[in-house]
Amino acid sequence: MSLAFDLSGCLSARLGDGALEESQVLVKAQSLRPALDRLSDLRSAGEGDPEFLLLPDRRADLEPARDLAFALNEACDDVLILGTGGSSLGGQTLYALADAPLGPAHPRLHFLDNVDPFGFERLLDRLDLEHTGVVAVSKSGGTAETLCQFAVIVEAMIEALDESRLASRVAVITEPKDSPLAALAERWRLPRLDHDLGVGGRFSVLSVVGLLPALLAGLDAAAFREGAAAVLDRALGPEGCELASPAAGAALAVLAAERGYSQSVLMPYVDRLADFGLWYRQLWAESLGKHGKGTTPIRALGPVDQHSQLQLYLQGPADKLFTLIRLETEGEGPRVAPQIVDDPRLEYLAGRRMGDLLDAMARATAETLIRNGKPTRTLVLERLDEEVLGGLFMHFMLETILAAELLGVDAYDQPAVEEGKVLARDYLAVMQRD
Amino acid sequence: MSLAFDLSGCLSARLGDGALEESQVLVKAQSLRPALDRLSDLRSAGEGDPEFLLLPDRRADLEPARDLAFALNEACDDVLILGTGGSSLGGQTLYALADAPLGPAHPRLHFLDNVDPFGFERLLDRLDLEHTGVVAVSKSGGTAETLCQFAVIVEAMIEALDESRLASRVAVITEPKDSPLAALAERWRLPRLDHDLGVGGRFSVLSVVGLLPALLAGLDAAAFREGAAAVLDRALGPEGCELASPAAGAALAVLAAERGYSQSVLMPYVDRLADFGLWYRQLWAESLGKHGKGTTPIRALGPVDQHSQLQLYLQGPADKLFTLIRLETEGEGPRVAPQIVDDPRLEYLAGRRMGDLLDAMARATAETLIRNGKPTRTLVLERLDEEVLGGLFMHFMLETILAAELLGVDAYDQPAVEEGKVLARDYLAVMQRD
Structure with a gap:
């Protein structure tokens, strides 16, 4: 190619x-x-910056992403992808490739990358929270818009589902270090994928940030x-x-x-x-x-x-x-x-x-x-x-x-x-x- | 205001x-x-160019638009608005104001302003043509993209509904003069609203071009x-x-x-x-x-x-x-x-x-x-x-x-x-x- x-x-x-x-x-x-x-030397060495150049040759990180996608696909008709800028645009682009409307095997994805209360409330009103999944994506784990969305939705899901079932519906992608989002994930023992430390948001489309949505939509991440x-x-x-x-x-x-x-x-x-x-x-x-x-x-x-x-x-x-x-x-x-x-x-x-x-x-x-x-x-x-x-x-x-x-x-x-x-x-x- | x-x-x-x-x-x-x-003189005189300045004070053209919207609302769950550029962007903007998803009283609107066959076929596949309406908008009546969309959809509707019922589902907005779209409207006696002769597409949002979609969505056109x-x-x-x-x-x-x-x-x-x-x-x-x-x-x-x-x-x-x-x-x-x-x-x-x-x-x-x-x-x-x-x-x-x-x-x-x-x-x- x-x-x-x-x-x-x-x-x-x-x-x-x-x-x-x-x-x-x-x-x-x-x-x-x-x-x-x-x-070219960086790629041969297999480590160093910019790390996004190493992603095309990586495969090990796809397995946990596939598992998470499988679990969410089983449980959900709708999945909300919370995140903004580089945490969202790559996934949106990949999702556009999917043959939507997807068959019953795949949930509808909703990329919530803004915080306008008008649209947010309308969407929340029409979701069946029993069959809704959430993936919150924030590299730093502290993005204000994403944390605001996350807090509101988690509260609604606790009410609808009970706190003990949160981990079956809600996951996060964030850097493997302490952050507000990481602490919340810890609190409810949510499934979590690592945002690569050396990959900036706008270079993250080929990481799990872009590929988890692709997997949810049934696309071939390795391809x-x-x-x-x-x-x-x-x-x-x-x-x-x-x-x-x-x-x-x-x-x-x-x-x-x-x-x-x-x-x-x-x-x-x-x-x-x-x-x-x-x-x-x-x-x-x-x-x-x-x-x-x-x-x-x-x-x-x-x-x-x-x-x-x-x-x-x-x-x-x-x-x-x-x-x-x-x-x-x-x-x-x-x-x-x-x-x-x-x-x-x-x-x-x-x-x-x-x-x-x-x-x-x-x-x-x-x-x-x-x-x-x-x-x-x-x-x-x-x-x-x-x-x-x-x-x-x-x-x-x-x-x-x-x-x-x-x-x-x-x-x-x-x-x-x-x-x-x-x-x-x-x-x-x-x-x-x- | x-x-x-x-x-x-x-x-x-x-x-x-x-x-x-x-x-x-x-x-x-x-x-x-x-x-x-x-x-200001133009507005006082009530005629002349640019005619878009006269639209805010006009009301007579809303009645036929309301009648058409009412008929399409009665018959349709979905309405396709065919048109591009100025024939579409105003209507899309007005529709964004509507409290979508709308109640059962109002159809979903789909603005088809492009001719990518991939998305077009997917949309057509999932529509129930028995309950689908079409409004084709072209000022000149000869816009290639709009005519192409129109021909494909009309053929599908004739097959699904029978030619005699076309006029209950399909309408056009075009200038009151001879054109390919006007001739097609004539052939099947389709309901037709006039595109004002003196109002260019990008200045047409306050004409029926923008206001028919607004009426279909239950918005207040006069406001x-x-x-x-x-x-x-x-x-x-x-x-x-x-x-x-x-x-x-x-x-x-x-x-x-x-x-x-x-x-x-x-x-x-x-x-x-x-x-x-x-x-x-x-x-x-x-x-x-x-x-x-x-x-x-x-x-x-x-x-x-x-x-x-x-x-x-x-x-x-x-x-x-x-x-x-x-x-x-x-x-x-x-x-x-x-x-x-x-x-x-x-x-x-x-x-x-x-x-x-x-x-x-x-x-x-x-x-x-x-x-x-x-x-x-x-x-x-x-x-x-x-x-x-x-x-x-x-x-x-x-x-x-x-x-x-x-x-x-x-x-x-x-x-x-x-x-x-x-x-x-x-x-x-x-x-x-x-």
């Missing part, structure tokens, strides 16, 4: 003062060779890792600086940013990758947005955003780099019956399949962007399954950390968000309690 | 070379007075218009150039853009306004993104995006203008029981309500952005209902057309998207038909 990113639509485009030359991208990508070698491993092999190997590589993607983004291209649009023509766009948006923004650097990740979706954003993309400011992902869907999906559309103006649709239209629109938009001089990278997928999605995750994680290398920023921290958390507690402290 | 936008967090911020002065915003806003007077009318009264009146006005919002956006602030982030702390962000994103992008002008609308959602985008917002490039919307939720929602969180590290949560946490986070983020010199406009809502949402729609539509006035672009056209449509048909033409 390999992902054939095509950069030719960027190399023909004028960016700022002149065309971006293939040689510039390749030279910049080759400057990453020492970094790639470092990552995600196999796809990621295949991309990793190639990215760190002799082809690691070629044009389709993550290194070249990072080089392209940084060269474009230097020329004023401050936004990076990821536009899949695949509904199942809509959440992938949200996952990518966190990854890119939080890893690179520091010291005044980074570019803004934009999540788009085709064809629907042709009716919303394409006008701006084509005729607005020249500040966006595009990545379009197309899945081969020609000949797939329901067919437009000629007897329904027997109008000359609809002749172009007669006998076509919905996948033909989707495919044609994806091709046409890529070509239109390129014709209009917009730097556009394209990726064509022959299929979309666990292996391919695992590969996509790995490609974009590598691209992001390599872009951080080129920008000279630390891809793994997020120093700015602490101030707001402290302030929020200050505001809470002055509110009335009931 | 009035919306109290607070611009003080922008006026203290350094934008580019120096602070943005209140006087600069006011002078720019006052330059819009002739435009406001023109709009949306009343809220919009109240905002319009104020925006075109003597207070029309004050700091809280749409004119001042437009002036702020344009002044910020001149200083390199190329992105406009709309970040409500209200899940029910998540779709509002998508609606706004089309409105702003498609109306302003032309001749190299416009800024990029960014849809964010609090608090969840604090765990995704806030790092970039605070420490990335200084290129974003922020609008935060907070709903007063202190004291609302489920309460965190002190006996559950009897850990000193969670003392800050004990006895708090979820709405307290949401409120504290919204306040803290606004303050953190402002302290860090990020230009941040805030809006506090005391409640969220039809009237307030109608007002929000009107505020942002006015702000957009007034920004277009300042930028010297036509807010109502989208000339760039035609090229891709033609190309897509070319691609279709060379594909095999079955």
